[in-house]
Amino acid sequence: MTLSDFQIIMGVAEMVEVEDAQTPFFSVLMCCNRDDGYLNQAIESVLAQNFSSFEFIIVLNRCTDELYESVAAIKDPRIVLFRTEIGQLSFNLNFGVNSAIGTYIVRFDSDDICHVDRLAESYKIIQKDLDTDIVAGSCRVIDALGNVVGVRVLREEDWRSKITYSNPFIHPAMVIRRDLILSARGYLGGFQSEDYDLWIRLAKRADVKCVFTSFPMIDYRISDFQSKGSRQAYAEVASYFFREFLIEPGFKKLVSVFFSVFKVFFKSKK
Template sequence: MPTISVVIPAYNAERTILETVASVLQQTFSDFELIVIDDGSKDRTVELLQSIKDERLKVFSYENGGLPVARNRGISRSAGEFITFVDADDLWTRNKLELQLAALQQHPEAGVAYSWTSCIDEQGELLFQYAPTFYEGNVYAQLLIGDFIYSGSNTMIRKQAIESAGEFDPTLKSCEDWDYWLRLAVRWPFVVVRKHQILYRRSSGAMSSKIDVMKEAALIAIDKAYKAAPPELQSLKNQTLTSFYKYCAELYLRYSTNLDGISKAGHNLWLASRANPKVVVDRNFLSLFKWLIKRWILIGLSPNH
């Protein structure tokens, strides 16, 4: 039996799947199985996977069920003592599995290991790195305020922890990973690998509409999280909303190419200040506001507008 099961949910991933699979097969720790769940792809995803000759790779095809369902199908196929996921367009540094496994072995009480995240563009070039976080042990309150894990391609989870938390919520169209990390954090300590090991790919196509979908799902996930949270943590909700609306504003500012997107950024900054009026003197909020003004002027003055 392999020590680790790596699960890749893949839907029409022909542009990136080979690079993602290569970043797993080239890991310094090699005792793993690689399970690709083909989620009803209509392109050459499966054909490309068939060109890979590595006995650790297993491909299972299903009708399209969506990302959470594909992850759940991967879990049901997993034989490893530890399970980790990577989306079909993301990458890992070569020592990701080795260091996360070592962290969990050194902390037998912990159920989840996570690393720091970098963002890359469609060509694989580095865009920016998320600021390091050092939360360990009981991280439930910090995770409730904001998803410092950042993507579904990050965590390594003990099989017992997954069995205790259940499956990913198939009704969520986005933020199903944050919802899942919260359910794990209620039950298990977390441990951090203090290195940027996750390369999270941001694609520019129709980004504004993707942010709209993510925002709608996240608000459902936030509502669900606080219904489950104990009374002593209910006071954190405004902090969660403030943090989330600032994050939405940053995404709109980073990816919008028209005034409609910039207007949405401004609206989200307003929502952040309404949830917590004190945020307006926060340095990060002020820098977002200045960025908003600059983007508004640049797009407003552009000849294509």
């Protein structure tokens, strides 16, 4: 599928530009250690954006030489390609955030598809309120073949309360102020649930402003390759809540511990 194919499918609006074209407003950040057959489509969907002020940071980690060479062969000045030998997502996300020069980090995964106006819509939302720290986007859900099988629509809510029992965000559909990630000391925990740990820590800060939007930023792919819902992922989340309970004991945090442990045994994939 070519860039023009994406533009036809997604529907191209006018190209959106910002005044300072020298420094990118967004840094799209994607980490990848293997290609499950969707990588080229994911990369092309980012490069097809109708918003000009962005860089595309790709961090390949513990990947084959063949994969690295295939991505390095894509000649686009917006791509900033790195390679590391540490196959852990938290490390590579931090590496990408540290290397980024955009004001906002746009998270994205290598098996999803960016809607062509994702960055333009995010920019409009931020310009309405320049104090915005996080833009939490919605998504369409697709299967392994790319068929739309559902939607997940996010609406304004008390995300700080909801986070005690459920992840209120779609990580690859989010935009986060880079300075906010740095002030939180980056991604800290988990092999599979590093985002949840960040949200728990940010929820303790009253100064963090999050804007929810029903706009579908991405097509979020559900496939057999994902670790989502694994026992390890649930166990990691349980450990985060146990940590928070030990730091500052309270009934609400104790309930979160029991609820997350329950999920480990009764909701996770075996």
